[in-house]
Amino acid sequence: xxxxIKNKLFEVESEFRVRFSEVDSMRVVxxxxxxxxxxxxxxxxxxxxxxxxxxxxxxxxxxPLVSIECNYKRPLxxxxxxxxxxxxxxxxxxKLVFEYTIYNKETKEILSxxxxxQVFLNADRELLLTFPEFFLNWKRKMGIIL
Amino acid sequence: xxxxIKNKLFEVESEFRVRFSEVDSMRVVxxxxxxxxxxxxxxxxxxxxxxxxxxxxxxxxxxPLVSIECNYKRPLxxxxxxxxxxxxxxxxxxKLVFEYTIYNKETKEILSxxxxxQVFLNADRELLLTFPEFFLNWKRKMGIIL
Amino acid sequence: xxxxIKNKLFEVESEFRVRFSEVDSMRVVxxxxxxxxxxxxxxxxxxxxxxxxxxxxxxxxxxPLVSIECNYKRPLxxxxxxxxxxxxxxxxxxKLVFEYTIYNKETKEILSxxxxxQVFLNADRELLLTFPEFFLNWKRKMGIIL
Amino acid sequence: xxxxIKNKLFEVESEFRVRFSEVDSMRVVxxxxxxxxxxxxxxxxxxxxxxxxxxxxxxxxxxPLVSIECNYKRPLxxxxxxxxxxxxxxxxxxKLVFEYTIYNKETKEILSxxxxxQVFLNADRELLLTFPEFFLNWKRKMGIIL
Numbered sequence: 001x002x003x004x005i006k007n008k009l010f011e012v013e014s015e016f017r018v019r020f021s022e023v024d025s026m027r028v029v030x031x032x033x034x035x036x037x038x039x040x041x042x043x044x045x046x047x048x049x050x051x052x053x054x055x056x057x058x059x060x061x062x063x064p065l066v067s068i069e070c071n072y073k074r075p076l077x078x079x080x081x082x083x084x085x086x087x088x089x090x091x092x093x094x095k096l097v098f099e100y101t102i103y104n105k106e107t108k109e110i111l112s113x114x115x116x117x118q119v120f121l122n123a124d125r126e127l128l129l130t131f132p133e134f135f136l137n138w139k140r141k142m143g144i145i146l
Numbered sequence: 147x148x149x150x151i152k153n154k155l156f157e158v159e160s161e162f163r164v165r166f167s168e169v170d171s172m173r174v175v176x177x178x179x180x181x182x183x184x185x186x187x188x189x190x191x192x193x194x195x196x197x198x199x200x201x202x203x204x205x206x207x208x209x210p211l212v213s214i215e216c217n218y219k220r221p222l223x224x225x226x227x228x229x230x231x232x233x234x235x236x237x238x239x240x241k242l243v244f245e246y247t248i249y250n251k252e253t254k255e256i257l258s259x260x261x262x263x264q265v266f267l268n269a270d271r272e273l274l275l276t277f278p279e280f281f282l283n284w285k286r287k288m289g290i291i292l
Numbered sequence: 293x294x295x296x297i298k299n300k301l302f303e304v305e306s307e308f309r310v311r312f313s314e315v316d317s318m319r320v321v322x323x324x325x326x327x328x329x330x331x332x333x334x335x336x337x338x339x340x341x342x343x344x345x346x347x348x349x350x351x352x353x354x355x356p357l358v359s360i361e362c363n364y365k366r367p368l369x370x371x372x373x374x375x376x377x378x379x380x381x382x383x384x385x386x387k388l389v390f391e392y393t394i395y396n397k398e399t400k401e402i403l404s405x406x407x408x409x410q411v412f413l414n415a416d417r418e419l420l421l422t423f424p425e426f427f428l429n430w431k432r433k434m435g436i437i438l
Numbered sequence: 439x440x441x442x443i444k445n446k447l448f449e450v451e452s453e454f455r456v457r458f459s460e461v462d463s464m465r466v467v468x469x470x471x472x473x474x475x476x477x478x479x480x481x482x483x484x485x486x487x488x489x490x491x492x493x494x495x496x497x498x499x500x501x502p503l504v505s506i507e508c509n510y511k512r513p514l515x516x517x518x519x520x521x522x523x524x525x526x527x528x529x530x531x532x533k534l535v536f537e538y539t540i541y542n543k544e545t546k547e548i549l550s551x552x553x554x555x556q557v558f559l560n561a562d563r564e565l566l567l568t569f570p571e572f573f574l575n576w577k578r579k580m581g582i583i584l
Contacts, residue, residue, distance in 0.1 A: 020170065020335070020345060021178055021328055025224060027171045031503040032477070035470035036313055043312070053312060054371065065469040069507040078171060079346065166481070166491060167474055177357040178327035182459055185324070189458070199458060200517065211323040215361045225492065312462065313470055317516060319463045370463060 010088040010142065014044035015105065018080045028075035034102070035068065038114055041086035041100050049088075051138060059134040060123045063096055067117040074104075074111045081105040090144055094131050095119055156234035156288065160190035161251065164226045174221035180248070181214065184260055187232035187246050195234075197284060205280040206269045209242055213263040220250075220257045227251040236290055240277050241265055302380035302434065306336035307397065310372045320367035326394070327360065330406055333378035333392050341380075343430060351426040352415045355388055359409040366396075366403045373397040382436055386423050387411055448526040448580065452482035453543065456518045466513035472540070473506065476552055479524035479538050487526075489576060497572040498561045501534055505555040512542075512549045519543040528582055532569050533557055 016037055024030040046052025056063050076082055083105050089097040096118040103110045120128040120135065131139075139145045162183055170176040192198025202209050222228055229251050235243040242264040249256045266274040266281065277285075285291045308329055316322040338344025348355050368374055375397050381389040388410040395402045412420040412427065423431075431437045454475055462468040484490025494501050514520055521543050527535040533555050540550040558566040558573065569577075577583045 019328060020331055021176050023171045024167065025169045025171060025173045026500055026502070028502075030167050031506065032167055032470060032473035035473065036311060039312055039470070062464055064464070064466075064513070065510055067507075067509050068469065069505075071505050072503055075502070165474060166477055172354055172356070174356075177360065178324060178331070181324035181327065182457060185458055208318055210318070210320075210367070211364055213361075213363050214323065215359075217359050218357055221356070313468050315463045316459065317461045317463060317465045322459050324459055 008143065010045075010049065012041070012045045012048050012086050014041055014084055014086070016040055016082050016084065018076050018078055018082065020078055023078045028077060031070070031072060034070055034072070034112060034114070037082065037084055037102060038068070038070070038086075038098075038100055038116060041084040042098060042116070044084075045086040045088065045098070049138075049142070056120075056134070059132070061128075061132055061134070062121050062125075063118040064121065065116055066095075066119050068114070069116075070112060070114040072112050074109055076102075076104070076111055082111065089115075090139075094128055096135075154289065156191075156195065158187070158191045158194050158232050160187055160230055160232070162186055162228050162230065164222050164224055164228065166224055169224045174223060177216070177218060180216055180218070180258060180260070183228065183230055183248060184214070184216070184232075184244075184246055184262060187230040188244060188262070190230075191232040191234065191244070195284075195288070202266075202280070205278070207274075207278055207280065208267050208271075209264040210267065211262055212241075212265050214260070215262075216258060216260040218258050220255055222248075222250070222257055228257065235261075236285075240274055242281075300435065302337075302341065304333070304337045304340050304378050306333055306376055306378070308332055308374050308376065310368050310370055310374065312370055315370045318367075320369060323362070323364060326362055326364070326404060326406070329374065329376055329394060330360070330362070330378075330390075330392055330408060333376040334390060334408070336376075337378040337380065337390070341430075341434070348412075348426070351424070353420075353424055353426070354413050354417075355410040356413065357408055358387075358411050360406070361408075362404060362406040364404050366401055368394075368396070368403055374403065381407075382431075386420055388427075446581065448483075448487065450479070450483045450486045450524050452479055452522055452524070454478055454520050454522065456514050456516055456520065458516055461516045466515060469508070469510060472508055472510070472550060472552070475520065475522055475540060476506070476508070476524075476536075476538055476554060479522040480536060480554070482522075483524040483526065483536070487576075487580070494558075494572070497570070499566075499570055499572070500559050500563075501556040502559065503554055504533075504557050506552070507554075508550060508552040510550050512547055514540075514542070514549055520549065527553075528577075532566055534573075 018029055022029050022033040043052060082102050085101045087099045089099055091097050098116050100114040101110060102112040120132050122128060164175055168175050168179040189198060228248050231247045233245045235245055237243050244262050246260040247256060248258040266278050268274060310321055314321050314325040374394050377393045379391045381391055383389050390408050392406040393402060394404040412424050414420060456467055460467050460471040481490060520540050523539045525537045527537055529535050536554050538552040539548060541548045558570050560566060
């Protein structure tokens with residue numbers, strides 16, 4: 001992580017309400033549905049910081065997930081409201097990394113933590129081995145790099 | 147319905163197993179998941195009779211749903227195996243109509259009936275008001291029209 | 293419909309944003325995902341009028357869907373915001389009926405209309421052939437019946 | 439890992455076909471849907487080796503996921519058939535660990551690898567810190583422990 005970002009935190013909080021259809025027969029949210037919440041988190045981050053799916057798409061890129069990791073500590077129940085914190089993690093590799101914390105809005109308990117890694121593909125779906133110009137510009141604008 | 151098809155039945159049976167993630171907190175399949183089973187049925191029909199999504203796509207068309215109706219009579223439980231029968235319903239309008247019956251493989255009880263209506267859009271996503279040539283050829287091949 | 297309700301409208305508007313994961317390869321919301329939006333609509337109605345899933349559950353009942361019908365007029369795209377209007381439709385049969393209109397928040401165009409029918413089951417999952425007391429009380433409170 | 443299991447491999451192969459509704463606007467399977475395939479894999483394992491959800495449930499336990507990790511190497515497209523290999527990984531902690539490999543049935547290319555960790559909860563949803571008797575018996579039957 002660069003010295004500059006150390007003192008800044010790029011993160012967004014967003015809220016979601018558990019749908020009936022997201023709950024399984026154990027009456028808790030089915031674990032796979034958390035990946036939708038993580039996507040909501042990335043979208044909230046993208047909207048706030050100009051780094052959304054469409055921002056990349058309009059710059060000739062897509063950013064598929066190559067790795068996701070999710071840890072489940074406490075369950076979410078039907079009707080619960082969750083808060084998801086999505087944090088940008090700076091890296092020197094040509095990747096886009098986010099860490100997430102999901103907690104219960106009412107009890108403030110941490111329910112889940114997660115991490116995702118995305119790569120950059122160009123319009124021909126070829127992997128970019130260095131940061132695309134659009135993303136370097138974004139980093140500069142954010143003060144992450146000079 | 148044409149006189150010719152009256153004596154022929156274009157239908158396909160396919161099988162599916164209820165996933166844990168498809169069951170809700172009432173321990174039965176969440177009603178919205180039936181639309182995936184109906185899609186499985188259409189795909190099975192398309193594979194058998196050369197009328198699948200990709201067959202249309204390769205002929206410059208897509209066939210979005212414009213109407214779906216589903217009646218739920220008895221529930222499906224986790225671990226159940228269902229059978230879906232997908233029947234082609236001939237119509238004079240430029241539409242693609244299917245009727246479905248879902249029953250329990252073991253008990254043979256009818257669980258659900260459904261009906262879907264699709265239209266034809268060309269590559270520019272414009273609605274076709276008459277049957278596309280590809281589909282007329284299919285009807286001829288099936289003996290539905292002369 | 294009773295004379296009394298004719299002059300009153302029990303409906304709720306709620307908002308939803310299209311998730312990336314809800315969009316299919318035609319770049320529009322996959323038709324099956326509308327059933328989640330309809331469920332969101334029923335929940336919004338239930339919250340406002342005290343007629344939610346948990347209200348029934350706490351009174352010893354569940355209210356499974358027995359019929360759903362959805363008509364698709366115009367597509368929803370990734371990033372769109374939809375508004376769903378959920379209207380209570382009074383009926384003399386022991387059923388719970390809702391009608392829905394989904395429209396685009398920005399363009400105000402109607403995208404979809406739908407109708408759902410639910411029945412009342414008691415704690416033993418037996419069908420109630422007459423309105424349960426809880427629901428009659430709700431109707432009285434709303435001024436739908438005397 | 440015990441000496442005994444070193445020489446034995448407990449794994450199951452199962453097959454799945456990509457549904458249209460599982461594919462996103464990039465025309466590849468949405469990453470979150472892989473968690474359904476992993477669940478299919480665990481179910482196939484459970485069916486073959488008597489270690490399914492219902493086997494635990496009937497012995498007064500549930501086995502929720504506490505961690506999942508999935509790496510995506512190559513995409514799955516609509517109509518593809520995938521093979522998932524689900525391997526039991528023995529551990530001394532009171533956990534249930536599986537590793538997965540997903541590959542393309544036709545090309546044999548590895549598409550994805552994954553790992554899941556489950557814990558044991560009793561009927562009161564309390565965490566079991568040691569292996570439950572049912573699971574120890576299973577290990578004995580498999581020749582994993584004496």
